[in-house]
Amino acid sequence: MQYYLDGFRSGSPDQKNAQPNRREYGAHAPLPETVDVLIAGTGPAGLCLAAQMSQFDDISTMIIERSPGNIAKGKADGINTRTMEMFQAFGFAESVKRESYWVNQTAFWMPDPENPANIKRVGRVQDVADDSSEMPHTLINQARVHELFLEVMKNSSSRLQPDYGWMVVDLSIGDEHEGFPVSVTLQDTGVNWGEIKTVRAKYVVGCDGARSNVRKAIGGELSGDSAHQAWGVMDILANTDFPDIRQKCLITSAHEGNVLILPREGGYLFRMYVELDKLKDDERAAERQFSQQDMIRVANQIIRPYTIDVKEVVWWSIYEIGHRMTNRFDNVAEDAVGEQHPRVFTAGDACHTHSPKAGQGMNVSMQDTFNLGWKLAHVLQGRSDPGLLRSYSSERWAEAKRLVDTDHEWARIMSAPPGESDLDRDDEPRFMRQFKENLEFTGGLAVHYGPSRIVGSSEYQALATGLEVGRRFHSAPVVRLSDVKPMQLGHVAQADGRWRLYLFAPQNDTGEAPSVLADVCQWLESHPDSPIQRYTRSDEDLDALIDVRAIFQQTFEALNYETMPPLLRPMKGRLGLQDHEKIFCVDHKGEGDIFQMRGINRAQGCMIVVRPDQYIAHVLPIRATSELKVFFDGVFVKP
Amino acid sequence: MQYYLDGFRSGSPDQKNAQPNRREYGAHAPLPETVDVLIAGTGPAGLCLAAQMSQFDDISTMIIERSPGNIAKGKADGINTRTMEMFQAFGFAESVKRESYWVNQTAFWMPDPENPANIKRVGRVQDVADDSSEMPHTLINQARVHELFLEVMKNSSSRLQPDYGWMVVDLSIGDEHEGFPVSVTLQDTGVNWGEIKTVRAKYVVGCDGARSNVRKAIGGELSGDSAHQAWGVMDILANTDFPDIRQKCLITSAHEGNVLILPREGGYLFRMYVELDKLKDDERAAERQFSQQDMIRVANQIIRPYTIDVKEVVWWSIYEIGHRMTNRFDNVAEDAVGEQHPRVFTAGDACHTHSPKAGQGMNVSMQDTFNLGWKLAHVLQGRSDPGLLRSYSSERWAEAKRLVDTDHEWARIMSAPPGESDLDRDDEPRFMRQFKENLEFTGGLAVHYGPSRIVGSSEYQALATGLEVGRRFHSAPVVRLSDVKPMQLGHVAQADGRWRLYLFAPQNDTGEAPSVLADVCQWLESHPDSPIQRYTRSDEDLDALIDVRAIFQQTFEALNYETMPPLLRPMKGRLGLQDHEKIFCVDHKGEGDIFQMRGINRAQGCMIVVRPDQYIAHVLPIRATSELKVFFDGVFVKP
């Protein structure tokens, strides 16, 4: 962590210095009249966006929630590895790692062929494939995830807090040229129930869940599966003789239905999902009146010969959900694209809903707004033209679609009769094989954004075969040169709206002029065509917009810090202090060589451009300065 | 982390449920009349003890501080690996790892033989030897360490806070049979300056620094070096062309003196120590009037040809200190040992002071009270007789003595004329060689308590050559069987006053009866001679006093959870929930085999008894139940 740039201050480094004249949140303090970004809903989508926006001192944000406070329990609990990587950028991945359950192995149980009334373990699968992410797949209750985002907000310079007890009832979009064109009608859901208030915003984001009023206001409609799936879900403190109770388990019984076991944070709690439409007819008929006791009874039938002795039901629910989505995630109709720029967006369950089986609901919701946040910031800060905002809907719609399709495919495979040749190739049960094939996808690692003004072509992909354009930057171990610290390169990326430019040096390049790396740094620092020169404002630090880091092929003893290019040791902040965290070399502690792990061309090196949301925007030859210029000219506008 | 044992609760798991009728800390709330433990001073020693005591719901603690609040800057900054291991037990090692500077390499600079007016790097040493600890050596300001302990206190069930603005002026020890025999006179140092108040305590611990009033009250006197060493110390935000500024550096100039560079948390700050008695005569003469500017000028002379451009002086001080210590760390005079039990203790700087060069001051202070805390708890809870308390002074006095001696030895070697054969054996500068030899010591890892009622003999040491009786339990990687989680075995030890008993299974033992491991578990759980049977109270969980964990030689696939001994899956808490975190196996992810790493006899296995402060109390054959009984009979008294 870097801090004290503008002088020493005691206390937690996570807490930023407070802004003067920031909004007051005391009792009876008024709501603001206008705001840059108004967010509806404090679910994972809304809180992730609020936490992101709170990182920008010059943008005002307001987040509205119908309920009187944060949820205490229930809802989703799966944090895939991709989301953990994002949490790292927000600074709380370590907290989640410490508090959460880690999914290390997933166990599969099926009817015992010798006695089909009983279940038997048929196999286990390592849940996070080696080197697929440096992060674990974790399970923790959604309320706690909310709290961690709330802490980020509260630690920000605006000390952002939700406005609980207000709901968005409607909104209207006025003239583009008004300062705050979106007029939002709020209704008090607290003591002054029914009281109406209007707030005007530059942008509105509906993170208000499956029954979203924001979606309705922009004419969006969820469509898709008409047949909803119903799940009984229960978080319990219970004892059992089932030996895999602390492992994620997919359990299929011969005749009683299926149950999914998810062990949870704290070492005692676990969750059970019972797929209600897979129950026997008599069970299912009672679905509407299905009770806690029914669910416990059914689970006990499924896991025979084992039993579950429930001590405390923490939360339970019948969760009915279809795979449904809207046709776009903003207010611009297909025929107006190009003429009109979006002012209102929807994210998360407000525009797409998913079965809990793949554990994606909470994850995609946050990834939606992590995609949107930096784009809003760029436009509000005048760094990019508002045309950039359209990419939110196109990128995230395609991902939601892929999610729905994958789940349908999974369902098709699972429900096909046994023995079909393409499905039952070998001994391994098909759902185990399919689970393995889906791991990258369920880990959130398969997301792949198509070419656009913010995703370049893959012309030079061969220079870094393991860092694919359009996919997330896949971290790997490095050593920081200045202090010889072993670390993950990906962890330099904070949720701060900045772009990263990784310069992977060609073999034998030490950074000392004359060298390719020295030339590129020189160009980046001072050439009039350099995006840093063109788009960084005169009152900003050299790395305020594009944060350049270099990675050398040598280990630390073979490099000289004093001959490194000045761009890699920039003076920053109020005091003009030197930043010593831009230069990396290859790990010498047996963690692996990043050049080899990510397939980087050793002879040539390369440049990797990474977006503020950690997605790879471009892979370019190390000397491709003109391509770099062209790419960033498509992203930014002159200040 | 394990939590929710007594039911689900939302919020941070670090925050314990609050006690009913706990003390109120609001403005104008009264001080208590009596308290079990009164601690004087909120330095590292006092706060570590307060954090420890706050873990025991049935013990009341009060911590008094003369100043009006926590310090904001300055003082010590080095956290050695041993202290990091202790922080892990308190739950905040991850926070320190995230926020702090890590000392990875220490660089040595000496006069350039070709131009002695300039310095030149002569070498580097890896600062934490491979597998000497799983923790890094870190640097972070003392104020922040204080804050992290304060958080532990505040999260405890008593919501313990310091009483700032009071000083201990004197104390007297009354009759042993009074409930609260120590009468402590406090004086208000705040608004009601001079007001006197008396609090009676069962035990008093003077953590009140080098000028300790508690030490004076029990007739202790610091003695040792009469010649104080004087150091100029300065925490600065500065730029420099000195290339190793983000590495710990020992710099010796030809004629200008020595400087020690310690990079600090946040990436910009660093500390410089200038050894004032090594300065040229004209500099030294001015020692008393030595100013900030002098210090900066001298540092610039020493590091020639490089320069330091100071942007902000965060803190600076002339720190004068001798290696001094008292002859005992409690109130019992030598001739009364055996007749009298200690009631008053001193810890940290109150009873021993050290040169900052070895970076030990803050570390030993905390290790002092970590040694004392569980002993106080055992006696106050009636688990041990008060004779146990004497071991605090004997164990910690010997360690302080070793520290003083080692520092003297270091000084002797450093000041001997060059060319003496035993000191200059080879090319490597003697101070670099000596630094390497001292690493285990400066890491806090050389601490070795002698045999006593709480440290057994080393008769069976050959069964675990890497886990030495009397030294700290050296962690190693394992995998937890129930959830296949890769982790450090040492991290199961929390600062909760419990003993750990590690059962290392013999080869091929799977825990399934009949087997050696099953037998031992059976004995521990139910035999009347078992210390668990004898000393655990009937209303307590089976592992409340002695926490048994088993480690098997197989990897996870080769073991069956369902056939493990019941002792290793105990039912606990209000709900009788099963604990699934007692059984470990060998790592399968390439982190290493604990049996091999710690030299454990594969054929026989062994038992390792670990004290609540993480020191190894005993190594025993796996079947040595009668020796185990004898050992614990020496520790505990029947409830």
Ligand SMILES: Cc1cc2nc3c(=O)[nH]c(=O)nc-3n(C[C@H](O)[C@H](O)[C@H](O)COP(=O)(O)OP(=O)(O)OC[C@H]3O[C@@H](n4cnc5c(N)ncnc54)[C@H](O)[C@@H]3O)c2cc1C
């Ligand atoms: C009862 C329930 C159980 C679930 N169980 C699971 C599960 O077991 N597994 C799983 O993967 N997923 C589950 N989910 C889904 C998962 O929680 C969602 O996918 C995830 O929360 C989506 O996040 P979101 O931020 O888009 O929406 P939500 O988390 O739904 O958040 C929307 C928020 O907006 C608020 N809101 C709604 N309307 C307005 C308005 N007009 N104005 C202001 N605020 C408004 C709501 O009160 C809510 O706080 C469950 C959802 C529900 C509701």
Ligand SMILES: Cc1cc2nc3c(=O)[nH]c(=O)nc-3n(C[C@H](O)[C@H](O)[C@H](O)COP(=O)(O)OP(=O)(O)OC[C@H]3O[C@@H](n4cnc5c(N)ncnc54)[C@H](O)[C@@H]3O)c2cc1C
């Ligand atoms: C100015 C200064 C600079 C230092 N610099 C370094 C350094 O550079 N490197 C290094 O390794 N170590 C340094 N130290 C030493 C290091 O801080 C100590 O070794 C460490 O703090 C010892 O911890 P402690 O808890 O024993 O005592 P302290 O940290 O000294 O804490 C004692 C506490 O007791 C309080 N107190 C004193 N008397 C009373 C009383 N009668 N009643 C109630 N409260 C009382 C004090 O206000 C203080 O808060 C420095 C110490 C000082 C004072």
